[in-house]
Each structure stands twice: as C-alpha cells, then as structure tokens.
Amino acid sequence: MAEQDNPKTAMNRLEARFEHFLFASRWVMAPVYFGLVLAMLALLVKFGKEVVALFAGLASASGGELIIGVLSLVDVALIMNLMIIIVFSGYENFVSRMGDLHDHEDRPDWMGHIGFSDLKIKLIGSMVAISGIELLKAFMHVSQGDTSIGNSYLAWMIGIHVTFLFSGLFYALMDRLATKH
Secondary structure, eight states: OOGGGOHHHHHHHHHHHHHHHHHHGGGGGHHHHHHHHHHHHHHHHHHHHHHHHHHHTTTTOOHHHHHHHHHHHHHHHHHHHHHHHHHHHHHHHHTOOOGGGTTOTTOOTTTTTOOHHHHHHHHHHHHHHHHHHHHHHHHHHHHTTOTTSOHHHHHHHHHHHHHHHHHHHHHHHHHHHHHHO
16 A cells, blocks of 8 residues: 555644644734734833923922822833833744844843743733832822822722732742742
C-alpha cells in the first residue's frame, strides 16, 4: 500500500495543517495591540488637555485643586504605563518575539521576561493604584466642600477599591503558592 493512500498519513497532514492554522491565528491579536497604541494616543491628548487646564488655572487654584490636577496627570500616566506593559508583553507572549530589538539600547530590562502570570499581577496592582488615586481625588473634592459626591458613591468607591486590593493580595498569594509546587 502506498504511503499516499494511508489514511493515517492523510490525517497527520490534516492535523498538521490545522495546527499551523491555529498557530497563525495568534496574529489576530496584532490589531488589538495596535488599537491599544491608538488608545494611548487618545490618552496623550487627554493628558495634554489636563496639563493645559492645570497651568491655566494655576494662579487661582487652591492647594487641593492643584493636588487633584496632579493626581489626574498621575492617573493618566499610570494607565499609559500599564498599556505599554500589556502591549509589549502581550505581543511577545502571544504573537511574536521582537527579535530585532533585543540589542536596542533603550529596550526595557523587563521586556521578554514578563509572563502571563506576571502580567496579571501588574494589571491588578495598577488597578489598585488607579482606584486609590480616584478615591483620593473623590475625598479631595469632598474636603473642598463638593456636595455633588454623595456618601453612597464614596462607599461604592471604597468597596471597589477594597475589592481590588484583596483580589490582588489573594491572586499574588495563589500565584506564590502555585510557583512553590
């Protein structure tokens, strides 16, 4: 019986083609990472508007208003840093290695070393930090006499922040226990 007539060989070829197709499907994620870069450009515009507003009202701003403005800038910067980590590590972990950049002098040390588990820890940590900044901004508004923020809204913000905090702690603990085994 010839090898080409062997049904097992035909199935092996079909399986190999299917696996190559599945492997190539990782490129579906590439436009997603490109979209995140475009979203970073939108955040850059938002950051620029925040800087202009901060300096435009600098002469008449109270200390609390200045702190809220700076916290807004930090908030945008944290989100953009997180997006860089997601784009770089997600692309390298799930799509393709950035081979030509391994010797680049500006290549971050962490690039290529952040796995999926590390990425989740960084994501949760960033969510806790961003939530904390938003909570602090809300408290600054209340301390300045802003009555538009109700107690129930603040309670929800605290609850969400504490949920993020404990989720991060529990995830880090589970991750540590899993790496020990």
